[in-house]
Amino acid sequence: MPKLDENIEKAKTYLAKFDKGVLNRIAGEDVAALDGTTFETISPVDLKPLAKVAYGKAADIDLAAKAAKAAFPEWAAVSGEARKKILHKVADAIVARAEEIAFVECMDTGQSLKFMSKAALRGAENFRFFADRAPEARDGKTMQGPGQVNITTRNPIGPVGIITPWNTPFMLSTWKIAPALAAGCTIVHKPAEFSPLTARLLVEIAEEAGLPKGVWNLVNGLGEDAGKALTEHPAIKAIGFVGESRTGSMIMKQGADTLKRVHFELGGKNPVLVFADADLERAADAAVFMIYSLNGERCTSSSRLLVEDSIYDRFTALVAEKAKRIKIGHPLDPETVVGPLVHPVHEKKVLDYIEIGKAEGATVAAGGVKHDGPGDGCYVAPTLFTGAHNQMRIAQEEIFGPVLTAIPFKDEAEALSIANDVQYGLTGYLWTADVTRAFRFTEQLEAGMIWVNSENVRHLPTPFGGVKNSGIGRDGGDWSFDFYMETKNIAFATGAHAIQKLGG
Numbered sequence: 001m002p003k004l005d006e007n008i009e010k011a012k013t014y015l016a017k018f019d020k021g022v023l024n025r026i027a028g029e030d031v032a033a034l035d036g037t038t039f040e041t042i043s044p045v046d047l048k049p050l051a052k053v054a055y056g057k058a059a060d061i062d063l064a065a066k067a068a069k070a071a072f073p074e075w076a077a078v079s080g081e082a083r084k085k086i087l088h089k090v091a092d093a094i095v096a097r098a099e100e101i102a103f104v105e106c107m108d109t110g111q112s113l114k115f116m117s118k119a120a121l122r123g124a125e126n127f128r129f130f131a132d133r134a135p136e137a138r139d140g141k142t143m144q145g146p147g148q149v150n151i152t153t154r155n156p157i158g159p160v161g162i163i164t165p166w167n168t169p170f171m172l173s174t175w176k177i178a179p180a181l182a183a184g185c186t187i188v189h190k191p192a193e194f195s196p197l198t199a200r201l202l203v204e205i206a207e208e209a210g211l212p213k214g215v216w217n218l219v220n221g222l223g224e225d226a227g228k229a230l231t232e233h234p235a236i237k238a239i240g241f242v243g244e245s246r247t248g249s250m251i252m253k254q255g256a257d258t259l260k261r262v263h264f265e266l267g268g269k270n271p272v273l274v275f276a277d278a279d280l281e282r283a284a285d286a287a288v289f290m291i292y293s294l295n296g297e298r299c300t301s302s303s304r305l306l307v308e309d310s311i312y313d314r315f316t317a318l319v320a321e322k323a324k325r326i327k328i329g330h331p332l333d334p335e336t337v338v339g340p341l342v343h344p345v346h347e348k349k350v351l352d353y354i355e356i357g358k359a360e361g362a363t364v365a366a367g368g369v370k371h372d373g374p375g376d377g378c379y380v381a382p383t384l385f386t387g388a389h390n391q392m393r394i395a396q397e398e399i400f401g402p403v404l405t406a407i408p409f410k411d412e413a414e415a416l417s418i419a420n421d422v423q424y425g426l427t428g429y430l431w432t433a434d435v436t437r438a439f440r441f442t443e444q445l446e447a448g449m450i451w452v453n454s455e456n457v458r459h460l461p462t463p464f465g466g467v468k469n470s471g472i473g474r475d476g477g478d479w480s481f482d483f484y485m486e487t488k489n490i491a492f493a494t495g496a497h498a499i500q501k502l503g504g
Contacts, residue, residue: 003333003334004330004332004333004334007103007113007332007333007334008330008332010099010103011103011104011106011107011332014100014103014104015050015051015103015104015107015197018050018051018197018200019051021038021051021052021053021054022041022051022052022053022054022196022197022200022220023054023200024054024056024060024064024217024218024219024220025200025203025204025207025216025217025218026060026063026064026067026214026217026218026219027063027067027070027071027213027214027217028207028212028213028214029213031054031060031063032054033054033055033056033057033060033221034057034059034060034063035055035057035059037054037055037057038052038053038054038055039052039053039055039193039220039222040052040053041053041108041193041194041195041196041197042343043107043108043110043375043377044109044110044339044340044341044342044343044344044347044377044378045107045110045330045331045339045340045374045375045377046375046376046377047344047375047376047377047378050107050108050197051197053193053196053220054219054220055220055221055222056190056219056220056221056225056226057221057225057226057229058225058226058228058229060219060221060226061188061190061219061221061226061229061230061233062229062233064188064217064218064219065159065161065188065217065230065233065235065236066235067214067217068159068186068187068188068214068215068217068235068236069158069159069186069235070214071186071212071213071214071215072156072158072159072185072186074212075184075185075186075212075215076155076156076184076185078184079135080134080135080136080137080138080182081134081135083131083134083181083182083184084131084132084134084135084182085131086131086209086210086211087127087128087130087131087134087178087181087182088127088128088131089209089210090127090131090205090206090209090211091124091125091127091128091131092124092209093205093208093209094120094121094123094124094127094174094202094205095120095121095124097120097201097205098117098120098121098124099117100201101119101120101123101170101198101201102116102117102119102120103116103332104197104198104201105119105120105168105169105170105195105197105198106331106332106339107331107332108169108195108196108197108198109166109167109168109169109194109195109331109342110295110331110339110340110341110342110377110378111167111168111294111295111297111331111339112295112331112333112336112337112338112339113331113332113333113334113336114334114335114336114337115293115294116168116331119168119170119171120170120171122171122174123170123171123173123174123175123202124174125460126171126174126175126178126460127174127178129178129460129461130178130179130181130182130480131178131182133182133477133478133481134182134183137154137182137183137184137481137485138153138154138155138184138485139153139154140152140153140154140487140488145491147493147494147495147497148491148492148493148494148497149491149492149494150489150490150491150492151489151490151492152487152488152489152490153487153488153490154183154481154485154486154487154488155184155485155486155488156183156184156185156484156485156486157183157185157237157238157261157484157485157486158185158186158235158236158237158238159185159186159187159188159235159236159237160180160185160186160187160188160236160237160238160239160240160484161187161188161189161190161230161231161233161236161238161239161240162176162177162180162187162188162189162190162239162240162241163189163190163223163227163230163231163239163240163241163242163243163251164176164189164190164191164192164199164242165192165242165243166191166192166193166194166195166342166343167195167294167297167298167299167342167400168294168297168298169191169192169195169196169198169199170198170199170201170202172242173189173191173198173199173202174202175475176240176242176475177189177202177216179475179480179481179483179484180240180484181211181215181216182481183480183481183484183485184485185238185484186214186215186216186217187215187216187217188217188218188219188230188236189203189216189217189218189219190218190219190220190221190226190227190230191218191220192243193220193221193222193223194342194343194346195342196220199218199220200218203216203218223247227251228250228254231251231254231255231260232254232255232257232258233258234258236258236260237260237261238260238261238262238263238483238484239251239255239260239261239262239263240262240263240483241262241263241264241265242264242265242266242299243265243266244266244267244398245266245267245398245423245424245469245470248262248264248266248471248472251264261483262472262473263465263471263472263473263475263483264471264472264473265299265426265464265465265466265470265471265475266299266424266426266466266469266470266471267299267398267400267424267426267469267470268299268300268301268303268398268424268425268426268427268466268470269303269304269395269396269397269398269422269423269424270300270301270302270303270304270424270426270427270428270429270447271302271304271305271306271418271419271428271429272286272287272290272302272304272305272306272428272429272430272431273306273307273409273415273419273428273429273430273431273432273441274287274305274306274307274308274311274315274431275308275412275415275431275432275433275434275437276308276310276311277432277433277434278431278432278433278453279431279433279453280311280314280315280318281318282431282453283315283431284315284318284319284322285322286302286429286431286454286455287302287305287319287404287429288319288322288323288326289455290302290429290455290456291303291305291382291402291403291404292323292326292337292338292382292402292404293337295338295339295340295341295342295401295402296338296382296399296400296401296402296403297341297342297346297400297401299426299470300426300427300449300456301400302404302427302429302455303398303399303403303404303405304390304395304404304405304407304419304422305319305404305405305406305407306406306407306408306409306415306418306419307406307407307408307409308408308409308410308415309408309409309410312406312408316365316384316386316406317365319365319366319384319404319406320365320366320384320386323366323367323382323383323384323404324366324367324382326338326382328371328373328379328381328382329373329374330373330374330375338379338380338381338382338402339373339379340373340375340377340378340379341378341379341380341401342378343378344378346378346400346401347370347378347380349399349400349401350380350399350400350401350402350403351370351380353393353394353397353399353401353403354367354368354369354380354383354403356393356394357385357388357392357393357394357403357405360388360392360393360394361387361392362385362386362387362388362392362394362405363385363386363387364383364384364385365384365385365386365406366381366382366383366384367380367381367382367383367384367402367403368381368383368385369381380401380402381402382402382404383402383403383404384404384406385403385404385405385406386406388405388406388407389407390407390418390421390422392405395407395422396422396423398424412437412440412441415441416441416444416445419445419446420444420445420446423468423469424466424468424469424470425446425447425448425466425467425468425469425470426447426448426449426465426466426467426470426471427447427448427449427450427451427456427466428442428445428447428449428450428451429450429451429454429455429456430442430445430450430451430452430453431452431453432452432453438452438453446467446468447466447467447470448463448464448465448466448467448470448471448474449463449464449465449466460476460477461476461477461478462476462477463475463476463477463479464476464479465479
């Protein structure tokens, strides 16, 4: 496999820059953890170490938060046009280093090059999108009242904490950080400890593109110490977090004393609903894509397949056939679709859920086993459970891997009941040729985002977020600025209105 061999050699070259370790970045300087400790990040391909990473804790977070606070007044005063130019330069630099970013991310996360080659470019588009909106970020409304004109404006909220996940860390970091910078906020970024390498590339890129020192600070560490310190720090005014629902709950508690504003994109157990009148081939392709791409490690994956009972056997057989043909392999192989899961801890979780599904009485129609992939890493075969019902743990709990649970329904009412009967409400996918059903059903489906006759196709100006245990708040377009900025109203009297006289 000459292309794979070539890519592996390139990856070694890109990863060599981390041979001396990964330092934190505070106030524009490379710094080790104050106590000198490190942790190791490994590749899920072969479980071999990739780098030693500075193990930041509360004292390191304190330094970073103070640096962000010190840099805030100057950055907040920078004009929107000037911020726009800098953020476009960041996007240009991301594009220039897209291959390096993709190769490092593949080896650090196990995600396949088929998808990671586009992740860096999507990250660049996130920066461009919010760069173009930076000049209007502070714009508000004019509202006329009796004898009064009201003008609203927005100001950046201050230093913010960004905590990002391990599944597609580069792209998701840009999705949070770009609007914060466009709004005029400074940041402290704590990436996930399972995949910290591309966060280091990203902050370097930003500063080389002209971002002032201290505007963007990076501290690596674990959630229980660095993450906790960030969510509790009084200088940090808001926390943007992507991750598990349980962790989101902890962050809310930790931030309560300092009245932190929070934005959470949390877990999902998202249904894809297929009615008998749908285009079944397209629906099957979409269902397969949304659960097995990105190794199933995505919050918006369609992990529950709800199918009208008249076509259930036929449709699940079609999905099983496609799942069995998916290529599992080395993430740098251009033909690989499913690579190794991010870490042995997560691999064990996914394999445990597969055993739970079997014990609950569901039928393994595809996969259901650990796969012997190259390097003996964390490979799990794309798995489909049939004969399931919605009370099973595999139908209720987020597995976050390439595992799909198929459940039949008899009519629209039962489909809606099953779809809504989970603690999550991030996304939903509906396949039907009946437009009136589509309007009726989506109105009642408990989800923050719904795609009709489509997989997840993002349009950046639209709101992104979930309901119930899937999150708080919305990203995207102007919704991001609502989170990273405070709205101020100024009322001007347009006449000499009557003022009550007290004591005179």
